[in-house]
Amino acid sequence: MQVTMTVNGKEVTRDVEPRLLLVHFIRDELGLTGTHWGCDTSNCGACVLWMDGEPVKSCTVLTPMAAGREIRTVEDLEQDGVLDPIQQGFVSQHGLQCGFCTPGMMMTCRHLLDHNPDPSEHEIRVAISGQICRCTGYENIVRSVRWAAEHTTSEEVSA
């Protein structure tokens, strides 16, 4: 079936099987491999992207369900060569190690900061509680989000 949606500001149309998961559509059809896949059961959050401005687990969405919607992925965080403060925060505070959970974490945390610009440690922990990181023990992810909260204007980092 034919599906049209907006991905990172651009309209895309593709013929897909109705059962195709959105995470596979984004990765395999569009080649946006920054969105990852980590489980079969919607538990890990490696696949989090935004649908109509809300973070969703894209392994839990069938591609046709995204028809007519606005999708935003990690590839859209950097604007005009300038990293988003959340990206800078993750670099500055060592919020990532293997980097596999990172895109999903950053999409969730960008959304948190958009709605709660000065979150407490507890609020950050609640926001990412549906996502798993096996490397960082979460400490530096929390610090990364606090860094982004304290540095709201994008400035180039050495990354």
Next chain:
Amino acid sequence: MTVTQEPETNPIGFGRMQRKEDARFVRGQGNYIDDIVLPGMLHGAILRSPYAHARIKSIDTTAAEAHPKVKAVITGALLETLGLAWIPSLSADVVAVLATDKVRFQGQEVAFVVAEDRYSARDALELIDVDYEPLPAVVDAKRSLDPDAPIIRDDIEGKTNNHIFDWDAGNKEETDAAFAKADVVVTEEMLYPRVHPAPMETCGQISDMNKVTGKLTIWCTTQAPHAHRTIYALVAGLPEHQIRVVSPDIGGGFGNKVGIYPGYVLTVVGSIVTGKPVKWVEDRSENLMSTSFARDYHMHGEIAATSEGKILALRTKTLADHGAFNNTAQPTKYPAGFFHIFTGSYDLEAAYCEVTGVYTNKAPGGVAYACSFRVTEASYLVERLVDCLADELKMDPAELRLKNFIQPEQFPYTCKTGWEYDSGDYPRAMRLAMDIAGYEQLRAEQVEKRARGELMGIGISFFTETVGAGPRKHMDILGLGMADGAEVRVHPTGKAVVRLSVQTQGQGHETTFAQIVAQELGIPPLDIDVVHGDTDNTPFGLGTYGSRSTPVSGAAVAIATRRVRDKARLIAATMLEVSPDDLEWEKGKWFVKGDPSTAKTIQEIALAAHGSMELPEGVEGHLDGSCVYDPPNLTYPFGAYICVVDIDPETLQVKVRRFIAVDDCGPRINPMIVEGQVHGGLADGVGMALMEVIAFDEDGNCLGGSFMDYLLPTSMECPSWELGETVTPSPHHPLGVKGVGESATVGSPAAIVNAVLDAIGVRHADMPLTSAQVWRATEGRPFRTDLAIE
């Protein structure tokens, strides 16, 4: 909370520094196995056994082969014709690639479908018809040696039981004598249950056999690319120079990605059969049910002491459940890994350790999950036993430990099972942890809370690890000595490249190893390219696991870089028209003694080394150096951990309130990265102590096959970690560093378990300490967590 200190952007050497690899990761530009797409690439999927133990009567693949998008269906029968149905394991056994005679665990590989896309490959699995004759399964390791237990490995000629090995270390007679004279002996049965490393990225491989050139290119989630290449050459008879193994970015390893899995071999066969590149990436259930598990040690532990609390001896008889094939990845001479370092951090009179390995109808594997070759089990055993002894003697567990530590002046210290501990200052680390924790106040608070009926516990663990395997005369894997190579080259313009045999899975090698070169040569880390994970472009070595990258490859890089510096000295002497003996090194330049302004920078020397200048006698052009490092000994990082828990008296749910971790891994190359490694390991400890277990029912059904059942810690279960450090350099490592990747995973579970048991006043209950287990423990009837059998 506020953010921590901003890392320096660019220290020339050791220090906090942002990671070079992060630029691509935060932009979603990492290149993981499933991100790689090759022209014409096909996709593989594996049909797996629903039974733990069954005879295969027939396999009908006709319908699957007729699927319009299927390119090949591979069964064990086909592999038999290629001599690939079985491959050697990493521990003197064999592993079935695809089952031919029987399936021996639930999830075992039975057939492989190659199709045009991943959905079609999965569809075709449904079309394969396998006729199984179910057999009784061996699920309980403790029943595996019963005379009437079904024989799992009837493929091994003459096998009449499920026994794999008996192994011991230490002195039995001396230990028995020490126990005989002891005032107090405490005995406990402990299970370290089967758990799984579960990196966020599962395992996968793409194989591309080019029929024209004969070259096989493999992209694989491997922590040990060179070892994989050599094993393919040995097993499949492929010429080694025609095999290239590339490890792309890896989404976490933790030991899960050391070995060669049947799925990997199947992509090779798939590519040979179809003439196209074939990708296979396992799903999460496949990862949890079939790839290397960890632990599964049933330990009978005993500790002997005087009534004043002087520990005399330790003894253990342990049953090791290795699953259906003995495929643990560890040095050949050590069937139980380094478990005999269960002597821990204490000065003992004697110790004796016996381990028996058995087969069960469970997935094979056995050494994984950041365990440093079974130091995890060893550390848990001794740290639990010390707490049991403290309970028996009614002594404070911190005081008991302080009373028995090996003292700083006793190093190097040879323990009773033969390890030579290189260096340590245990009391200093312990006291620092107690200071950070406010140990006395915590105990006072606990007394108050107890009086009010509240459940609060304080747990201590003090671990000593043995990592950086290892001296090649003692340690090899499949006959390959555990030494690693490194090559450093300075380009004409003074930038450099360092090539490594080890492979990062998130540890930050691209930064850390650049910092080592920077420290030794004075070239900024951002001017140094770190090349790793590609057998065509890096020197040979056994890879990253057992916290060996910095202890082994870090030393190789330091020595290779010093060789570059020595060569630069000779060239600088010629440039300055002085004798090399008149030169002194300061970071980044050779200068004339007493005249620092007469100097040549490493960049100037590099250009001269590539230029037309006449070089000194015996010095070849260019500026490079290499080293193969054979470690003289292992390194012994250690640490003092204190955990504070609160337990809800109604639900008996455990909340980790605080966790203090003082680690001593020698000098820290990049303290930011070291802290990150510790954080991750501490979260592992929370998971294993409180949540994670792969249990089985009586038919051998795996009960931990998804993240719905195999529970990993989230941000809500983890506290904000409190870290401290002491620095005791290793005397035999060129940089003094000891390795830290696994320390926290090794050390933390015992601290958490000790805290929970301290809170509820129970001597022992097995992990994971779920509310159900805590409740059963308070009722005096903790259950076995490995079996869903009452």
